[in-house]
Amino acid sequence: MRSASNGMNSGRATEFLMRLAVIAAALLTAPGAARADAPAANAQSAAIEAALPAVVKLYGAGISLEHGYGVGVLISADGLAVTALSLLLEGTGVRAVLHDGRETEATVLRRDDARQLALIRVAGDHLPHLELGTSDRLLPGDPILAMGNTYKVAEGEEAVSVVRGVFSLRTQLAARRRKQVYHYRGDVLLFDAITCNPGMAGGPLLDLDGRFVGMLGKIVVSDRTNTYLSFALPVEEVRAFLAEGTNGAGGSATATQVATTGDAPRGETAARGGRVYTGIRLFELGRRKPAAYVDRVAPDSPAARAGLKSDDLILAVDGVQARSTQELKRMMERWTPGRSVSLTIKRGDQILTADLVPDAAP
């Protein structure tokens, strides 16, 4: 255990500053200089160029405000793609247009009403595709890129629209879609780029290194502010949706065929998503949103090894604030067995940090 004043998470800080520095390099370029040489422009262009070919334009059924177009993200070379569940998939046929302008038929393999996701197969092989990344490394303030076919302005082999923004926070939605409640209650990613436009849902959210970290959601209106809200599902939800398919029901589709990246070694994907053991028991009583006090620490558990004690208040995980027991639990669901997390703890008057390495759930 070390003192927090050492500065937690200095690796992230450096990465953040390096990104700023990279952007700086682009701006410093003098007028008239060849900007193709600027490293930042290259980093961003490289991310865009790498991801664009994996975005397929989809055309299907549409009625009035349900637009008959959207996009999907190819996740395997043999044509598996994920997209947002929408009416366009429910017609007699779905037409997919690949990045090079080729037109093919798409078939729907599986639907997920809760997450509003669908898995489709596009005819073709050796297709460019994206690997599923991880969203938990995104920090508020990180630049993000989003892609989709806004107002179906791109057709044939034309590149879809790319927008850039800044990641704001991970939260839950309280939203409506038209007159109906939007039921999805899991985590979503919010950012300042405007993606709540027709044709964007199902497109990829990328970090500035071009990693696939989320899938753009449908057009919704916030219950609290009555304004349109742009959001993305964390890519972990996509991964969980794909993993469910391997446990029996529906299409032989196949999370195992799907390449994944992130820090977790391959094959561990299925173990992610709430299947860690820490040995921490949190206070559950009292107010509706109690602060994340540790009630008990199991002996010889990962928490005990990290030096956690009863009555510690857990303030933050990897620098991201945990405002309540519920919030901390949701964060825990994204922990990976064997991968260290840095906890910021209040004990008495002291602020401390502890590195905890969770075990796999028994």
Place this chain on the structure above:
Amino acid sequence: MADSPQFEGFTATPAQLEMVRAAESTRVDLVRQLAPTVVCIFPPGNRNGGGSGVLIDAEGHGLTNYHVIASLGEPRRGEGGCSDGVAYPLEVLGFDPAGDIAMFRLTSASSLPFAPLGDSAAVRLGDESLAMGNPFLLAEDFQPTVTFGIISGLHRYLAGQDRSLFYTDCLEINTSINPGNSGGPLFDMGGRLIGINGRIGIEERGRVNVGVGYAVSMRQIRRFIPALRAGLVTPHATLGATVMDAALHRVAVEQILESSDAWRAGLREGDRLNSLDGVALRSANQLASLVAAYPAYWPVTVEIERGAEKRTLHFQLDDLPLPRAPRMPRDIPEQMQKKMIKPLSGINWDANALETRRTFDRWLAAVGGREAAASIGGWKRFARRAAPAAPGDRAEAAAIESAETAPPPGWDRDARGLDDDALEAAVRLSLLNPPAEPRRAEWQVLRGDEVGGRLAIVLSRVVQPRRDVEVTFDFESGELLRIAFQSAGEGGPRRYEYGDVRAAGALRLPHRRVCFVDHALKHEERIERYELRTRD
């Protein structure tokens, strides 16, 4: 934060912080430098509506959207507020309803700051951009609003309405633009003008930014600038043929008008179109989007494939009809009609006369000065003439010698006695002494053009009876590039193209002259020397 290397508990190295600060101040400096080039456009004495514009030269010429100035009507006056807080008188020059572009000029005693023109063809997807203008007319002091974002899409096509406001081969941006931004500049991060912001995606929303904006590309606007300056209304181009996707990435001619120049050049039904001005053609829609961004009559180079044969064709694009001019509503009491704004009519003849004069000024500077030119009364040319298969090819050359004299005043009222070569000589020599105040019945700017990749301006020289001559100058340098007219003998088009400009006595004259009859090369002359004769 500026004083402390701490950043929410993170530490940065001094070098990293230095880079970030330098980037910030570069951007701030860029905005400070560009803001004075932005214009807030209003109707005269009225702040209830308006748009934006950007100055592109020291004479006060600026670009905006057609839809911004269309409501100004006749007599084409408005106000242009600059960041110095002054609202300068604004006059509308030429406009381009189909491309949604218009040119204006601010009247100012001092020279105004202006933005350098950039190259939208070099813009890449994801590049950063700055938009400036007057969204929601917030700039009471004419200090423009600045927004920052990226290029979201390239080569977009957005249909217009009633033959106007088509955005073809345009830029899509997520840089925030709103009502009032119309006509304002889109800059790259080198501070160069790459587009004019004009349109936003608003489906299902109010008229506000939804993260999807469109800018007319500078590549398109550049071709229209000569005509816009000259106060002309320029129609857009069409191929004169319909095209189809014969297969994936295979564009072919479906039907072609026999009256089109493309037909004249040899384009036929079924021909595969491989490229247009060096841009590889991949779909019929792409070709339609590209062609619509050209002005009518613009010269293009098209590579085609017919069976196993590959050919390169050069021809002029056809013209699309202009949108119907807005008309006064009928059945309105005369009293009210007087109060209503008169819709914009066609050509601004004052601007046309000014541009004619400017062209002469440039031409005289290029040829060696007004006085030196006016002193010449004729010349003797010693040349070697050849008739190669293509310009520049080797062929047997014969020595020729010809003496030409400046025509007497009033020659242009009856040129019946002149053959083609004599008419060319008369026009060239009379150009050495152009009128100081050209009259519209004598000279006018006809259109912009491109000759050998150089932006050009075409003037029409009225010669009676019905032998009008088109004289083309380089738009920047004023160099004489071409003289064209209908042949007296053969009846078809005849044109002379000039090059290799070098000193000849007191003047700088072309030492290559190529003659075409009916678009076919007739002969090419290499002029060895001129013997200049002063005016008597």
